[in-house]
Amino acid sequence: MVKFTKEMKEALRVPGKGGSLIYLCTSSRDGNPNIAAMRFVATHMDDKILIADMFLLKTKANIKENPEVAVTICHPLDEGRWWVFKGKAVDMEYGFPRDFDWYGANATDILNEWGNWNKAEPPDEVPPDIVFPKAVQRGVVVVHVEEAYSIEPGHVGEKVLTG
Amino acid sequence: MTVNLTDRMKAWIEAMGCHLCVATPEGVPFVVLGRYAKATASDEVAFALAQDEAKVIAPVLSENSRVAFGVSRQGGIRAAYQFKGTGELLRSGSVFDTVAAQAKEEKGIDAESVLLVRLTELYCTKPGYEAGQRLDGMTPEELDAWERQRWKDVPRKRD
Numbered sequence: 001m002v003k004f005t006k007e008m009k010e011a012l013r014v015p016g017k018g019g020s021l022i023y024l025c026t027s028s029r030d031g032n033p034n035i036a037a038m039r040f041v042a043t044h045m046d047d048k049i050l051i052a053d054m055f056l057l058k059t060k061a062n063i064k065e066n067p068e069v070a071v072t073i074c075h076p077l078d079e080g081r082w083w084v085f086k087g088k089a090v091d092m093e094y095g096f097p098r099d100f101d102w103y104g105a106n107a108t109d110i111l112n113e114w115g116n117w118n119k120a121e122p123p124d125e126v127p128p129d130i131v132f133p134k135a136v137q138r139g140v141v142v143v144h145v146e147e148a149y150s151i152e153p154g155h156v157g158e159k160v161l162t163g
Numbered sequence: 164m165t166v167n168l169t170d171r172m173k174a175w176i177e178a179m180g181c182h183l184c185v186a187t188p189e190g191v192p193f194v195v196l197g198r199y200a201k202a203t204a205s206d207e208v209a210f211a212l213a214q215d216e217a218k219v220i221a222p223v224l225s226e227n228s229r230v231a232f233g234v235s236r237q238g239g240i241r242a243a244y245q246f247k248g249t250g251e252l253l254r255s256g257s258v259f260d261t262v263a264a265q266a267k268e269e270k271g272i273d274a275e276s277v278l279l280v281r282l283t284e285l286y287c288t289k290p291g292y293e294a295g296q297r298l299d300g301m302t303p304e305e306l307d308a309w310e311r312q313r314w315k316d317v318p319r320k321r322d
Contacts, residue, residue: 021239025194025231027186033231033247035184035194036288037239057295066190072182074239077196084194129314130240132291149219151196153272156215 002145002161003046011073011081012043016125020081024051024141025070026062026089034058037074039126040117044142048105052117053091053139055132063089069143072151082152083160085145093139103144114140164299166206166246166282169307171317173202175242178318181232182239183210183278185223185250195219196235197278199266205303206282208232208246209258211266211274217252221276224250230280233288241316244298247284253277289313 004012013019025035036059040052049071053060063069067088073081090102092110100107114120118135148161168176181197197210212220224230230250234242253259254276263274285299298306 023182023184023194023233023239025182025184025192027190027192029190031186031188031190031227032229033184033186033192035182035231035233035245037233037243039240039290055290055294062190068191070184070192070194072194074182074233075236077236086192126240130243130289151194151216153196153198153213154215156195156213157219 001047002147002163004043004161007080008083009043012041012049014040014042014121016121016123020073021075022051023072023074024059025072026059027066027068028062029066034062039123040121042114044105044110047145048103049085049143049145050110050114051141051143052114052137053093053141054118054135054137056091060091063091063141071143082150082155083148084151085143085148085161087143087145087147089141089143091139091141096139102142105142105144110140110142164283166248166285166299167301167303167306168202168205168282169310171310171314172242172244174317175234175238176200176202176208178320179234179236179238179242181210182235183220184231185220186227186229187223188227193219193223197232199262199270199272201262201265203258203279208280208282209262210278210280211262211272212276212278213272214275217276220278221252224252230278232280237318241314241318243287243289245286245288246280246282247286248280248282250278250280253279
């Protein structure tokens with residue numbers, strides 16, 4: 001089991017709270033990669049990354065057929081946030097059995113705390129020509145992180161977290 | 164489909180670099196940074212990769228050439244696109260020589276290889292109703308007009 005560092009937990013929050021814009025990388029079961037930027041991000045326990053299911057299309061389809069994902073920091077990169085987190089993801093949608101468990105993360109706990117994310121952490125820092133007029137959240141993607149490697153120039157591929 | 168990068172897209176790609184995503188044939192994704200990027204044609208982008216960067220993705224690309232990338236840094240939100248295509252790792256030839264030399268001069272990168280991505284798909288990733296909209300297949304004029312209705316900002320090139 002991995003354990004996020006303090007710096008990782010600080011980075012894996014919404015940008016408006018000093019966190020980061022992240023990239024969520026998924027793949028179809030036959031290896032067609034997909035990369036999409038996400039704003040609503042948090043950590044849960046010591047090894048889970050949470051991402052709001054808003055506007056997910058291919059990402060959602062990929063996770064439903066293949067749980068293998070990678071999460072990395074898109075911006076800012078110049079604060080030592082050179083990490084790629086790898087693990088297995090599930091999209092805990094509304095309607096999931098409330099006792100559903102994903103590597104120790106409980107659906108009731110997740111949806112109660114992060115199920116209305118736009119209200120809890122509104123996207124005040126997002127530019128007006130980018131921000132969405134109405135957020136419709138369908139669930140929370142829970143990534144169980146199993147390892148992480150560096151993408152810092154000169155250290156790319158080095159393990160920074162191992163299970 | 165045909166991808167026709169706009170001048171603004173090229174500017175963001177080249178100014179910020181990109182996050183490059185590949186996946187094994189079984190669907191395990193890997194990511195590295197393409198810190199130096201050069202649009203070599205309206206449907207091609209080349210990335211200079213240092214040895215450690217190439218080492219992460221070369222084994223994957225040898226089995227599955229599909230590549231997806233998004234613009235790094237502020238480009239993740241300001242240049243809200245996903246680019247997809249097929250990638251080839253070059254270690255010699257005119258494209259390698261040109262891009263590697265430029266990467267060394269502009270960013271001090273010792274390129275072990277150059278990833279040349281031939282684009283086949285382009286998607287809008289702006290959050291909201293346009294998320295996932297497919298943009299390849301538009302003519303250069305149509306795509307330019309589509310983008311100009313939304314954004315005109317072009318970033319300064321990073322050191």
